[in-house]
Amino acid sequence: MSNEQEHNFVVSQENWSLHRKGYQDQQRHNEKIKDAIKKNLPDLVSEENIIMSNGKDVVKIPIRSLDEYKIRYNYEKSKHVGQGNGDSEVGDVVARAPGDGQQAGAGNGKKAGDKPGQDYYESEVSIAEIEDALFRELELPNLQEKEKSEIITEKVEFNDVRKKGLMGNVDKKRTILTALKRNARDGKAQITPIYNDDLRFKTWNEVIRHDSKAVVLAMMDTSASMGAFEKYIARSFFFWMNRFLKTKYESVEFEFIAHHTEAKVVTEEAFFSKGESGGTICSSAYYKALEVIEEKYPPSRYNIYPFHFSDGENISSDNKTCIELVHQLMEKSNMFGYGEVNGYNRYSTLMNAYKTIDHPKFKHYVLKEKADVYHAMKSFFQKTAARI
Amino acid sequence: MSETKELTKAIEEITEVAKGFGLDFYPMRYEVCPADIIYTFGAYGMPTRFTHWSFGKQFHKMKLQYDLGLSQIYELVINSDPCYAFLLNTNSLIQNKLIIAHVLAHCDFFKNNIRFANTRKDMVESMTATAERIAHYEMVHGKEEVESFLDAILSIQEHIDPSIVRFKLPPKAADDMIEEDTHKKRGEYDDLWSLDQRGKSSQTKKVKRQKKIPPSPEKDLLLFIEEYSRELEDWQRDVLTMMREEMLYFWPQLETKVMNEGWASYWHQRIMRELDLTSSETLEYAKLNAGVVQPSRTSINPYYLGIKIFEDIEERYNNPTEEMIRNGCEPNKGRDKIFEVREMESDISFIRNYLTKELVAKEDMYLFEKKGRDYRITEKDYVEVRDQLVSQRVNGGFPYITVENGDYLRNGELxxxxxxxGIELDIKYLEHVLPYVYQLWGRAVHLETIIEGKETLYTYDGKEMHKQRI
Incomplete structure (x- = not known):
């Protein structure tokens, strides 16, 4: 205290470890992000940055409700002052706007930054967070089937140490350590002698793992009537389906079957990008799917999910065959999903036929816009009330 | 313990030097804190402030940059009496010396600059009380409710009237009376009778003008809403008042950023030169100082611009030209002049009066604009550069918004x-702010501005945003 009177200042250092205010409000901010994600799920689910992210863990997406909005100036339309090294001239470029893709439209509440063109920025969200919110609302139907198809693998893991064992498996390090300790107890700082009692052996245990595999038979109409939008919708859907199934199964495989009047197995790349011309015969894809199951995916070992995306413009004469084949497919698979990308408010020929199918494994949904990907996911993987 | 002793000794010495230079500051309270505490205070602007997620966001951002080594705050100083200064516990002794010199000059500025004359010096306690009251309202009305109200206020918090002298708004009740009176006198078409009587019509105009709320355009949007909104409950009015108080407190800091930082940097350099430093300490200091006062190609560093202008003023008033002598300047009075400047000016007048043609040329300052995808230099004329800097500082850098009518269309609309x-508003942001104002006002809200050379009216009516050319 004498210090204070003399010099009119005080220096102190306190224990701040209980001061958590910043962290508390940070947590509130995180909660708000989660809320915003939940509120925007239909939009987020079909967000291009996510679907095209190729499995990156963190993606940048615009989350609008987290901005701190103020009445402010338009940075891009105003003049700014800078300083050069003494040789600046009119016309010099001092900075460049960031890539075209991320200019307007996406904004998060950073105030005009110190670098031009950076006053908009997007919020970073991990896919895991979105998954968390989305998958909480989903459930895999017909899970009882899954247990049947589980197969058991035996694995051997060296994860134990014992005093008895095969000489070939002797654990030298541990043996020496034990000898050292015992000798130290006798007051000698040396390794030798090593007695039988010091020997340590690595030993294995048998591990039983339940291996579960799922395969998605992604079928899509690639005839002329399927445009970029329809394909994007299908792509978004398969992206999330893949992620969702991965939370339930240890491995998820995809088979891509593209069809117009004929069907063939193609690569993912070709599946989503290539367009064909001509009409549509959906049964061709179902024949192919049955063929693929026959060849590679025995239903006893795989959970099979055939999903078909189309705009529904099928040749009417083919519809009867389709219904028959769908029934055959359902016998071998966990569920059959039919997604129709159809912006019009009328039933397509195929949907007219499928409406009549009444089977617990059969699910269909009509997608009109991007946000419907979310609703389709919810419809296909509906949570059912638990049976007691 | 010896570390604290060393620090105390250093502070003693620096305080002595600063006093010798004529700096005049409040009693000081130095507090040594760990990084996350400093960053909390930095994000909130105060040791204790009300709870809001936007502070959490700010804190997270600042802390992240610190953790990644991108930026660092060394100190934080609070405008109060006694003056609180917070030092990072990982600072080296030489860092602390620089910071203490810097902080003392800040404190001198807080105490002597005219803009700070009206700021409350007990704001640390006042904000603590505010935080407690808001926490109490959270208990009573629910966290969500209070938060959504705070969201709305914070969107317009800067739109206050920080004038040092201001007039009160007319009381609400009296106003209603006048309106009723004039209504009684006149029938629906009575005003037509007065068309040919010029003298009389000007009289009725006067009456009309009196009725208008506000009588003249009102700059203090927060105060206006607080007085006239029919929506607000008592606790909301209370929160609004407290938020306005906080903004009034922070406002002078927005208005004097360049001066304040320039002044502090000017003095930490002068004071450090007086200290007896070892060679290695001098090197460390020089590196630190260079990091702080460094010009940028794409923005103005207030530390750098401020110190350069102060040095220029001192230099020019030490060696006045003949014209200046004719106007009453005496040679070698540069120091006195800068003390006068720190007392009387704010950023706007500081830059307008003292950023000279020679200084703009010497510092190679320019204007740049977005042209296509590039930001290009478009102007090097000193008048343009100076005026642009001034216009950026007008109203603390925020657009100037006034309340024209609180009873628009006779429907209580705002x-x-x-x-x-000359600078357009960010429309995307505006379209989000108007719903917030609606939330506070309770009726349709209009905002008139100019977009692409045309007068445009933005309206939010509670459901939709409308935009129309006037």
Whole structure:
């Protein structure tokens, strides 16, 4: 205290470890992000940055409700002052706007930054967070089937140490350590002698793992009537389906079957990008799917999910065959999903036929816009009330 | 313990030197804190402030940059009496010396600059009380409710009237009376009778003008809403008042950023030169100082611009030209002059009066604009550069919004006007702010501004945003 009177200042250092205010409000901010994600799920689910992210863990997406909005100036339309090294001239470029893709439209509440063109920025969200919110609302139907198809693998893991064992498996390090300790107890700082009692052996245990595999038979109409939008919708859907199934199964495989009047197995790349011309015969894809199951995916070992995306413009004469084949497919698979990308408010020929199918494994949904990907996911993987 | 002793000794010495230079500051309270505490205070602007997620966001951002080594705060100083200064516990002794010199000059500025004359010096306690009251309202009305109200206020918090002298708004009740009186006198078409009687018509106009709320355009949007909104409950009015108080407190800091930082940097350099430093300490200091006062190609560093202008003023007033001598300047009075400047000016007048043609040329300052995808230098004329800097500082850098009418269309709607001065508003942001104002006002909200050369009215009516050319 004498210090204070003399010099009119005080220096102190306190224990701040209980001061958590910043962290508390940070947590509130995180909660708000989660809320915003939940509120925007239909939009987020079909967000291009996510679907095209190729499995990156963190993606940048615009989350609008987290901005701190103020009445402010338009940075891009105003003049700014800078300083050069003494040789600046009119016309010099001092900075460049960031890539075209991320200019307007996406904004998060950073105030005009110190670098031009950076006053908009997007919020970073991990896919895991979105998954968390989305998958909480989903459930895999017909899970009882899954247990049947589980197969058991035996694995051997060296994860134990014992005093008895095969000489070939002797654990030298541990043996020496034990000898050292015992000798130290006798007051000698040396390794030798090593007695039988010091020997340590690595030993294995048998591990039983339940291996579960799922395969998605992604079928899509690639005839002329399927445009970029329809394909994007299908792509978004398969992206999330893949992620969702991965939370339930240890491995998820995809088979891509593209069809117009004929069907063939193609690569993912070709599946989503290539367009064909001509009409549509959906049964061709179902024949192919049955063929693929026959060849590679025995239903006893795989959970099979055939999903078909189309705009529904099928040749009417083919519809009867389709219904028959769908029934055959359902016998071998966990569920059959039919997604129709159809912006019009009328039933397509195929949907007219499928409406009549009444089977617990059969699910269909009509997608009109991007946000419907979310609703389709919810419809296909509906949570059912638990049976007691 | 010896570390604290060393620090105390250093502070003693620096305080002595600073006093010798004529700096005049409040009693000081130095507090040594760990990084996350400093960053909390930095994000909130105060040791204790009300709870809001936006502070959490700010804190997270600042802390992240610190953790990644991108930026660092060394100190934090609070405008109060006694003056609180917070030092990072990982600072080296030489860092602390620089910071203490810097902080003392800040404190001198807080104490002597005219803009700070009206700021409350007990704001640390006042904000603590505010935080407690808001926490109490959270208990009573629910966290969500209070948060959504705070969201709305914070969107317009800067739109206050920080004038040192201001007039009170007319009381609400009296106003209603006048309106009723004039209504009784006149029938629906009675005003037509007066068309040919000029003298009389000017009289009725006067009456009309009196009725208008506000009588003249009102700059203090927060105060206006607090007085006239029919929506607010008592606790909301209370929160609004407290938020306005906080903004009034912070406002002078927005208005004097360049001066304040320039002044502090000017003095930490002068004071450090007086200290007896070892060679290695001098090197460390020089590196630190260079990091702080460093010009940028794409923005103005207030530390750098401020110190350069102060040095220029001192230099010119030490060696006055003949014209200056004729106007009453005496040679070698540069120091006195800068002390006068620190007392009388704010950023706007500081830059307008003292950023000279020679200084703009010497510092190679320019204007740049977005042209296509590039930001290009478009102007090097000193008048343009200076005026642009000034216009950026007008109203603390925020658009100038006034309340034109609190009873627009005779329907209690709120009509706001943006005083356009060449820079357009960020429309995307505006369209989010108007719903917030609606939330506070309870009826349709209009804002008039200029977009692409045309007068445009933005309206939010509670459901939709409308945009129309006037």
């Amino acid at each position: 009509y706001l006007r943006h005083g356009f001065e």
